[in-house]
Amino acid sequence: MKILPYILELVQVLILLVGAPLFVGWIRRIKCWLQGRKSPSLFQPYFELLKLFSKDVYLAENASWIFRFTPYLVFGITLLIGAIVPILIIDLPFSTTADVIAIVGLFAIARFFTALAGMDVGTAFGGMGSSRTMMIASLAEPAMLITVFTVSLTSHSTSLSQIVQTLTNNGILATLRPSFVFSLWAFLMIAVAETGRVPVDNPDTHLELTMIHETMLLEYSGRHLALMEWASMMKLFLFISIGKAVFMPWGIAQSGQLLAIPLALFFLIIKFMVIGVILVGFETSLAKMRLFRTTEFLGAALLIATLGMLSYFILE
């Protein structure tokens, strides 16, 4: 058994662990600049995680094992997805264990347990958040699957590594096709909803009544909260990584090309910086939409994804 791929796998997971808070710090910095404020340090999210880890856990009396188990499960699943998705390099040992459909399923497990934990303590807010999350998920998941299918039609595979491999083999213009444009569009909308960004959810709010994802975390404290927060930062990082791998795979390292890794890392950083700026641009210029507008928003995403699939058969 070769040891190198496993080392690379480890490196990629480390990039996810370290990069996710840094990316959030970057987003906050750009946001501050756009709003005309001074920004805190890029490393502020690390300090926040550190603070949470050093605090005691304060558990509700009626919290069951689900409540205590969920942070570890969610964190673990997110790490597992991080080992599968090609962030830096394709054909890692874990990438064959699951395809995109399984990744969607893994995210669903994490969400399912988060929603259960939200309801576990029995506060009004937690249940509210769980119901809102499930409503959004039930609309986002079909759209996500259609997008995934459209993309895999080109490469005849649902494995992310395989998709990226095919695309890079076909040259830089491989992703410039109608079905991909539609899919990218749909994917962006789904990613915004899934990662709880404006205009679907507002990660920075303190208003309990308007929150979606955050309401389920209200009862968490200490290391539990740290894990949940870290996991949601990583989820954002992963969604962008998936989008990046499928729709702009340039620069990603092929298997066995050790020398390509520094270049891949360079591209990774540049891409994340640019995506951060675009994301913040949207978030600053949009207000959060009314809760029930998300159904129309995700309905549109489903429609666009379907159009992408149709366009593959008609135009390509």
Next chain:
Amino acid sequence: MSETNKNIMTYYEVDVSQFSETAKLMKKMSASLTAQWAVEGKQFFEVYACYRTEEDFLIVKSLLPKDKPEFPSVSKIFLAASRFERQIYSFMGIKALGNSDLRPWIKFADWPADAWPLRKDFNSAQCLKRVKGEYAWIQAEGEGVNEIPVGPVHAGIIEPGHFRFQAVGETIINLEERLGYTHKGIEKRFESLGWLEGYKLAGRVSGDSTVAHSLTYCRALESMTDFTLPPRAAWLRAIFLERERIANHLGDIGAICSDAAFSIMLYQFMRLKEHFLRTNQTLFAHRFMMDCVVPGGVSVNISAEGAAQMTQELAALETEFERLVKIYDGNPSLEERVRDTGILSTKKALEIGVVGVVARASGLNLDSRSLYPFAPYDKLQVKVPLYTAGDVNSRVWVRIEEVRESMRLLRELLADLPDTTIKVPCPLPERNSTGFAVVEGWRGEVMYWLQATSAGTINRCMVRDPSAVNWLGLESAVIDNIVPDFPLCNKSFNASYAGHDL
């Protein structure tokens, strides 16, 4: 100058049996109830109801024997009376007969039920024995109804208050407020103060409207005697009042946008507000101009340079303000959130008797600066913005228009500032006299009613912050909205907890 003040109200004394009949009559005359309060006199309890008619205020007074502290409720005629009557019962132990809801209001839940703090024999220095309080919440039943308790401690840096929602799915079918968490016994405290000290306490009823409250107190006090205010003092008071309005409206507009996750507006408006407050600090030695209005005039003067600095500041503010208004006006995603959210119809607004920004956004032309003007407002002709939709958007636009109007007023006031003294001694009121004043603060009309004892000291100081009626408006406006839209509705009302709880 002071004579205009006296003309704005008339007293009527009726027998207690006629108390609710008078209310019916008032309703027919399309007057609205602005406040109800009670006083403990030597031989009698006195209950008062203050009505706003087209031209002035009518105060209806009834005497109640001490052994039978009851009066007929007017809550079936005027909605706002329900809370006033609960408050009267909680603090005075005077029962409104026919009001089915006399649960304690504002009074601490763990006080004995028969502790009536506003009665004269109540010793405010004592430590009361705490009892276990039980509050009978309004219940909603049926399939799919869930209850969401929020507060009293909230996540943001705001005051405490409890909201209980009954919702079906996300749709609010009922909201019940419970306030009183910031009750400090201010009305009782007034009774132990001297006439010339009271303005300080009034300035602390609600910190964000310190000018409006201390000004109303001073005007009520000055209305009790033959007092003529030096013109420069009147002008300066108006300048303070308009500066307070601009600063708070700036903060509010930003905060409303922020509740729709459009936070760039929050930071930009907060910046404008902060600059404005810092100018207050430089010119008047206090960011909120606390204690600047005193009985007999004002305590700080401004120099010619100070006036010039304010005029300059206005020019800079106007440019930036208009730029931000353009952003507000031009962003469809924001507009989608604020339009048709939290509608308070004109009919409902009239029924509840809301005041201030909220009333003007629901089509009620209510602004005491133009209805009951005192110097210098009688010369200025305040333009009152009027919107009829009654939604969050209208309440934002009323604020925008009012900032514009206040900037115009400030310019005019600064342009012809009279050159007189800023303070003259304020004579003390005579025994048994009463005083009344209404001032349009930034939230709405602030109302004070003062009464002297037979020894000439303060017997009663009734404080009515605009929030006392506007909180009821919020309860009504959120019905049929969805739960996540509540913060927007709430912020657009921005009622004061401290001013309400006293």
